[in-house]
Amino acid sequence: MRKQKKGCDVPDATILRLPLYLEKLKLLQAIGVEDVSSRQLAESLDIKASQLRHDFHYFGGFSRPGRPYQVAKLVPALEKIIGIAEPVHSIIVGAGHLGQALANYQNLDVQGFPIKGIFDVNPKLIGLDFRGAVVQDMDEMEAVIDKEAVKIAILTVPAVHAQAVTDRLVAAGIVGIFNFAPMDLKVPANVAVRNERMAVGIMSLSFKVKCILQNSEEKEEAEDL
Amino acid sequence: MRKQKKGCDVPDATILRLPLYLEKLKLLQAIGVEDVSSRQLAESLDIKASQLRHDFHYFGGFSRPGRPYQVAKLVPALEKIIGIAEPVHSIIVGAGHLGQALANYQNLDVQGFPIKGIFDVNPKLIGLDFRGAVVQDMDEMEAVIDKEAVKIAILTVPAVHAQAVTDRLVAAGIVGIFNFAPMDLKVPANVAVRNERMAVGIMSLSFKVKCILQNSEEKEEAEDL
DNA sequence: TAGATTGTTAATCGATTAACAATC
DNA sequence: TAGATTGTTAATCGATTAACAATC
Numbered sequence: 001m002r003k004q005k006k007g008c009d010v011p012d013a014t015i016l017r018l019p020l021y022l023e024k025l026k027l028l029q030a031i032g033v034e035d036v037s038s039r040q041l042a043e044s045l046d047i048k049a050s051q052l053r054h055d056f057h058y059f060g061g062f063s064r065p066g067r068p069y070q071v072a073k074l075v076p077a078l079e080k081i082i083g084i085a086e087p088v089h090s091i092i093v094g095a096g097h098l099g100q101a102l103a104n105y106q107n108l109d110v111q112g113f114p115i116k117g118i119f120d121v122n123p124k125l126i127g128l129d130f131r132g133a134v135v136q137d138m139d140e141m142e143a144v145i146d147k148e149a150v151k152i153a154i155l156t157v158p159a160v161h162a163q164a165v166t167d168r169l170v171a172a173g174i175v176g177i178f179n180f181a182p183m184d185l186k187v188p189a190n191v192a193v194r195n196e197r198m199a200v201g202i203m204s205l206s207f208k209v210k211c212i213l214q215n216s217e218e219k220e221e222a223e224d225l
Numbered sequence: 226m227r228k229q230k231k232g233c234d235v236p237d238a239t240i241l242r243l244p245l246y247l248e249k250l251k252l253l254q255a256i257g258v259e260d261v262s263s264r265q266l267a268e269s270l271d272i273k274a275s276q277l278r279h280d281f282h283y284f285g286g287f288s289r290p291g292r293p294y295q296v297a298k299l300v301p302a303l304e305k306i307i308g309i310a311e312p313v314h315s316i317i318v319g320a321g322h323l324g325q326a327l328a329n330y331q332n333l334d335v336q337g338f339p340i341k342g343i344f345d346v347n348p349k350l351i352g353l354d355f356r357g358a359v360v361q362d363m364d365e366m367e368a369v370i371d372k373e374a375v376k377i378a379i380l381t382v383p384a385v386h387a388q389a390v391t392d393r394l395v396a397a398g399i400v401g402i403f404n405f406a407p408m409d410l411k412v413p414a415n416v417a418v419r420n421e422r423m424a425v426g427i428m429s430l431s432f433k434v435k436c437i438l439q440n441s442e443e444k445e446e447a448e449d450l
Numbered sequence: 451t452a453g454a455t456t457g458t459t460a461a462t463c464g465a466t467t468a469a470c471a472a473t474c
Numbered sequence: 475t476a477g478a479t480t481g482t483t484a485a486t487c488g489a490t491t492a493a494c495a496a497t498c
Contacts, residue, residue, distance in 0.1 A: 008436035012429075013465065019428035023407065037479065046409070050467055057481065065480040066474030082428050083435025101326030107407075111424055112431070151434055152427070176434040178427050182248065182332075184271070190441065192433035196426050199336055201419050202377070202403050203244035203307050204237075206337070208417035209376055209401040210308025211233035216415065238489065262455065275491055282457065290456040291498030 007059050007081060014055045020045055021052070022078045029071050037068040084112030089148050093165055094156035095120035095128065095135045098180055102154060103130035116148040117141070138165075145172040152176040159183040232284050232306060239280045245270055246277070247303045254296050262293040309337030314373050318390055319381035320345035320353065320360045323405060327379060328355035341373040342366070363390075367397040377401040384408040 024044055028036055038056075042049040056062050059081055063069045079085045090113045092099050102108065103118050119138045120126060128135045136144070144150065153174045157165050162181035169177060176192045179185055185193050249269055253261055263281075267274040281287050284306055288294045304310045315338045317324050327333065328343050344363045345351060353360045361369070369375065378399045382390050387406035394402060401417045404410055410418050 008439070010432075011465070015429045015432050016425060018432065019422075019425045022428075023424065039479085048467060050469090051465090053480065053482085054466075060481085063480060064474075065472050066478075068479065081432070083431040084428065088431055088434065097326040097329040101322040104322040105423075107424065108427070111428070113427060151438075152430065154427075175437050176430045178430055190437050192430055192437060194426050194430040194433075196423065197244075198330075198421065199248065199332065200241055200244045201421050202333070202338060202379075203247075203309065203336070204240045205377065205401045205403055205417055205419040206308040206313055207235075207240050207243065207306070208419075209313065212400050212415050212417060213376075214233070236489070264455085273491060275493090276489090278456065278458085279490075285457085288456060289498075290496050291454075293455065 010058045014058060017045075017047070017052075017055055018078060018082055021055075022075065022082065025071055025075050025078065029075055033071055035068040036071055036074075041069070079112070087112055087114050088152055089114060089116050089150045090152040090154060091115065091117040091119065091141070091144065091148075091150050092154045092156060093119050093138070093141065093169070094158075095122070095125045096156060096158075099154075099156040100128075100130060102156065103133055106131065113152065116150055117144040119144075141168065142172040145169075145174060150174065152178060154178045154180070155185075156180045235283045239283060242270075242272070242277075242280055243303060243307055246280075247300065247307065250296055250300050250303065254300055258296055260293040261296055261299075266294070304337070312337055312339050313377055314339060314341045314375045315377040315379060316340065316342040316344065316366070316369065316375050317379045317381060318344050318363070318366065318394070319383075320347070320350045321381060321383075324379075324381040325353075325355060327381065328358055331356065338377065341375055342369040344369075366393065370394075370397040370399060375399065377403060379403045379405070380410075381405045 021041070024041060025036070038049040038052045042052045045052075059077075062074055062077060076085065090108070092103055092115055095103070095118050099118060099120070103115060108115060115133050117140070118130065118133050118135045119141045120135055121138045125135050126137050145153075151174065153169045153176070155162060155165065155169075155177055159181045162179070162183045163185060166177060166179075166185045166187060170187055170191055174191065176194070177185065177187065179193055179195045180198075182197060182199060184195070187193055246266070249266060250261070263274040263277045267277045270277075284302075287299055287302060301310065315333070317328055317340055320328070320343050324343060324345070328340060333340060340358050342365070343355065343358050343360045344366045345360055346363045350360050351362050370378075376399065378394045378401070380387060380390065380394075380402055384406045387404065387408045388410060391402060391404075391410045391412060395412055395416055399416065401419070402410060402412065404418055404420045405423075407422060407424060409420070412418055
């Protein structure tokens, strides 16, 4: 029997580091570095070399014992693992400020996620042009998903509409949803959701800011004595 | 001797859940719910009740054994822990598309982070108005930070300028940086940084999409036999 | 009282780190 | 060869979950 889920039974913590490895390796590639050891790569990312090797071990065979990694081999290998060896056709649903910002964010395309359409229900937004992608009526969404074989939807609609839109996306065959709405989406098991919660990010920062300020206050008090 | 770092020696995983607890509790408060048990709250967030109680235990004393939590007490308690009992004055540095989107994102204000200024070096952007906040020349930045007692900077400048701007922010007394540039910032120990990496988010989604697609292909093959 | 609930500790689970044989 | 390196397993560490006494 074939080993099931080839290279897919991987901890989330490892998955989240793969893009960081790839990013750093592309940087090295750009400046002409050919070989890199786990120690060098790990140090530049502020992690332990053994963690990097442990992560790579889930996929196996990037190098041989005794030889450092070859950047030119590792980059495409990671791209394949992450699933961006071929462009992953994507759309943006919701053309408000955030949707517009993302549409203008050229990096999405460069990183393997070409935007095949932007959709909204607001007639005032329909027709606006962002880097060549014109905002279309949401009625067109299913047709575009089908025609362009779109796999990922970037969801930037208001929270109240997020679930209804999600149901349409799932029915249309979308496989991944990058959700910017502050809401938990209900999807079947064969659809992946990644929540991008800015509020969580800035509040966790706020927690640390509060602790830093408390500490410095205490220090000042101590000095005043 | 006083217990040091009161309520600050808390695992990151717990800190990241605090905003989710607060968000859900505010929702309950809005619909008039007065009491909530750890079980109810945890279930609505898809986590274990014991985890929620364990998280709360770092801060202690939200209720008494036998009595459920009172929403009206828990909300302000969490706000104080997170550090948003008082508004945390913030600025946006970089008025490109992302900076503009964030400036227009009213929620930041509602959630306790009023935007006291937007800054850029591009003369074409200076003077633009976003919800009452006018883009100013970066030369004004330090003065505004000082005058408005700004604690947090939201950094949306290009990666190449991120470190130089960060150095200026640190020198000006900023305590927390919400970094959208795909770059690791070097800061002293008494400054907190939270990296918001969209590329990591969409690539981790892509990994799961790839695995789902692989699985469904295998299934189809199996059915074809 | 009986059933439900919290606060708190102990047990379990998973992720990180260290160690080292095999290899160059 | 000596020093450096990977792949891989074992040890450690930390986070999650379970258990339960105290309480309502």
